Amino acid sequence: MPTSIKKDFPTYNVRRFLEPGPIVLVSSAHKRQTNIMTMGWHMMMEFSPALVGCLISGANHSFELIRKSRQCVINLPTTDLAATVVRIGNCSGCDIDKFSEFGLTPEVGTHVRAPLIGECYANFECRLADSGWVKKYNVFVFEVVKAHVATSPKLPKTIHYRGDGEFMLSGEETRRWRKLFRPGML
Amino acid sequence: MPTSIKKDFPTYNVRRFLEPGPIVLVSSAHKRQTNIMTMGWHMMMEFSPALVGCLISGANHSFELIRKSRQCVINLPTTDLAATVVRIGNCSGCDIDKFSEFGLTPEVGTHVRAPLIGECYANFECRLADSGWVKKYNVFVFEVVKAHVATSPKLPKTIHYRGDGEFMLSGEETRRWRKLFRPGML
Numbered sequence: 143m144p145t146s147i148k149k150d151f152p153t154y155n156v157r158r159f160l161e162p163g164p165i166v167l168v169s170s171a172h173k174r175q176t177n178i179m180t181m182g183w184h185m186m187m188e189f190s191p192a193l194v195g196c197l198i199s200g201a202n203h204s205f206e207l208i209r210k211s212r213q214c215v216i217n218l219p220t221t222d223l224a225a226t227v228v229r230i231g232n233c234s235g236c237d238i239d240k241f242s243e244f245g246l247t248p249e250v251g252t253h254v255r256a257p258l259i260g261e262c263y264a265n266f267e268c269r270l271a272d273s274g275w276v277k278k279y280n281v282f283v284f285e286v287v288k289a290h291v292a293t294s295p296k297l298p299k300t301i302h303y304r305g306d307g308e309f310m311l312s313g314e315e316t317r318r319w320r321k322l323f324r325p326g327m328l
Numbered sequence: 329m330p331t332s333i334k335k336d337f338p339t340y341n342v343r344r345f346l347e348p349g350p351i352v353l354v355s356s357a358h359k360r361q362t363n364i365m366t367m368g369w370h371m372m373m374e375f376s377p378a379l380v381g382c383l384i385s386g387a388n389h390s391f392e393l394i395r396k397s398r399q400c401v402i403n404l405p406t407t408d409l410a411a412t413v414v415r416i417g418n419c420s421g422c423d424i425d426k427f428s429e430f431g432l433t434p435e436v437g438t439h440v441r442a443p444l445i446g447e448c449y450a451n452f453e454c455r456l457a458d459s460g461w462v463k464k465y466n467v468f469v470f471e472v473v474k475a476h477v478a479t480s481p482k483l484p485k486t487i488h489y490r491g492d493g494e495f496m497l498s499g500e501e502t503r504r505w506r507k508l509f510r511p512g513m514l
Contacts, residue, residue, distance in 0.1 A: 155491065161368050162488035162496045163349010182347050185371035187383055187465055195381060195467070197373055228508045275461070279373055281381070283465075297490075302348035302498070304483075305341065307506030307514050310348045312488070313499020320493030322414045328493050 143222060145247050145260030146292035153286045154190040159218055159264055161186055162312065164300035165227060167217040168198070169248075170207040171256045176248065177235035178259065179204040180227050182303045184216075192286040193271060199280050203235035208282065212270035213254040216284070217262035221299045221311055253287045263298040264291040329408060331433050331446030332478035339472045340376040345404055345450055347372055348498065350486035351413060353403040354384070355434075356393040357442045362434065363421035364445065365390040366413050368489045370402075378472040379457060385466050389421035394468065398456035399440040402470070403448035407485045407497055439473045449484040450477040 160166075165182045183197035194216065198205050208214045219227050226244050233240070241248050247260030251267045258265040268284035275281040292298070302310040320328075346352075351368045369383035380402065384391050394400045405413050412430050419426070427434050433446030437453045444451040454470035461467040478484070488496040506514075 158490045158492075161349065162490060163347065183372045185381060185383065186369045187467065193465075195371060197371065224505050225508055228505050228513075232508070232510045232513050279379075279469075281373065297496075300496075304344045304348060304501075305514065306344075307509050308344075308501065308503050309505065310483075310486075310498050311500040311502065312496050314497045315490075315494065316497065317494050319410050319414050319495065322411060322418070323493050324418045327414075327418050328491065 151291040180231035337477040366417035
């Protein structure tokens with residue numbers, strides 16, 4: 143799987159990729175450890191600053207890396223990475239280095255120490271903005287401080303999870319209802 | 329648009345329909361008023377009790393109806409309702425009765441007073457479970473206390489928003505990677 147050529151992307155518009163509900167890979171680093179986890183439960187919370195709420199169970203090895211480093215990268219995988227996404231979710235970073243195990247390329251970010259995953263369509267560098275619901279719900283609120291998005295294809299073919307091993311893959315992209323929107327409602 | 333024949337569905341599994349990230353219609357009632365709003369920012373937070381975090385801006389007429397009644401219904405529209413979903417998002421319930429304006433059928437729930445939308449594929453009756461982040465982020469945490477899901481088709485063709493009037497429609501459904509999952513990770 144090749145790494146993508148990427149461009150800077152405005153953080154206030156990361157909803158473009160996260161609002162449709164794709165499964166994502168979250169990469170993290172603390173001291174000498176790095177890790178990757180598969181995450182399906184997340185939501186946009188604000189355009190600017192670009193806030194994203196993420197549920198990261200305390201059972202994940204990534205939980206402590208992220209809690210302590212207060213950083214992560216949300217990486218957007220496409221369907222060609224689906225088998226890898228499942229395999230990453232199957233195993234724990236306690237036991238293995240997931241970058242080397244799965245042949246993924248760690249890339250250096252500009253704002254965080256957590257590595258970007260080169261093979262993903264987009265990488266959103268995040269800083270922990272609010273840990274107030276970490277204990278209660280395992281919910282971390284991150285601010286996307288830097289966004290990198292592939293220049294091609296124009297839109298990613300994303301992976302959406304239904305539970306029980308079933309996926310929905312993103313389908314048709316359309317602007318056919320765009321003319322119905324009042325401009326302020328776009 | 330016909331209303332659907334629906335069956336009871338286990339609330340612990342509503343992630344099946346909400347995790348893929350569809351745009352939803354939220355219906356509410358307080359005193360003599362009802363309303364419907366279009367909502368794109370939500371996330372699963374727990375299986376059982378089935379918790380869903382939802383961002384409802386204070387600019388919406390629904391905000392006060394939901395805050396005061398502490399209830400709502402999350403309704404799952406399919407692509408045949410896309411134009412209606414846009415039109416509902418365009419206008420305010422201050423001015424109109426959205427059920428009659430858009431020819432939608434209010435149905436009676438079993439656990440909440442907010443009306444279900446008959447034409448939607450699924451209806452999730454919700455009670456407000458946590459209002460701790462309403463002031464800070466406009467985030468309501470609801471518990472789904474009753475779920476109604478159409479008996480046919482087996483899976484809904486859902487609408488996913490990218491901003492700027494662009495939608496992604498749900499595509500292929502697949503279990504092709506199911507055999508890769510460790511059973512505990514499904």
